[in-house]
Amino acid sequence: MSTGWSDPRPLSPFTSVWRWHVTMVTSILHRASGVALYGGVFVLVAWLAAAAEGPKAYMKLMAVMASWPGRALLFGFTLALSFHLLNGVRYLLWDKGIGYDKETADRTAWVVIILAAILTLAIWVTAYWSLDLLKVGG
């Protein structure tokens, strides 16, 4: 992946020979969701800028976000944020040496995945109707 890398030895992590396990999945998802949320912060700041610009710009942005691709994007950001936030707690506890053994780490990985899904659905069930409200001008 690095430019100009000529060393023939395998790079670490040598993912092609590793058996997939759940802590590996959460690790990869943590990075992926973190990078995805880079875009989430961009949308958040765009929302702030649109609000400062005035009602016209604000409604324009709201119309984009209320469209189906916009909703899918917001749903993705909600899922990424839920997972990143919950899994981040796990990493902070690891820094304190809590739950770092193999069995606990495996178990909390599954807990975080399931809780992230529940949290995302909970947010969308409670907030979904407000998208339509804004679409018509609120």
Place this chain on the structure above:
Amino acid sequence: MRTSYKNVTGLGAAHKGVGHFIKQRVTALALLILIPLFLFQFLSSFTSGYNGVMAWLGSPFGAAVTFLVVSAMVVHMRLGVQTAIEDYFGGSLRKIALMLNGLFALGLWLIAVYALIKISFGG
């Protein structure tokens, strides 16, 4: 016995030491509190439309929570993406990516601050 300067400061060869590590965790802890607080207020203000959102963002508490959450997010995301860039890119591509990462984060923060000031005082 003489304790060397590098041992006292603990900064190592990069001269930056554990700053990245600590900042990433301090902002993580801050966001753990700020994000639920922000999201709750954000979703509440949504229901009253543009005027409701403006009233919330223009209130001292709303502006403060939004300022803090965006500030912590911007620092946290710059550090996180910096690590990803350092893992996947090398050479001058890495330098360019790191520079763009810093500029993007700073730019977003400045826009957010400008927007919040305008909403609070610009009318």
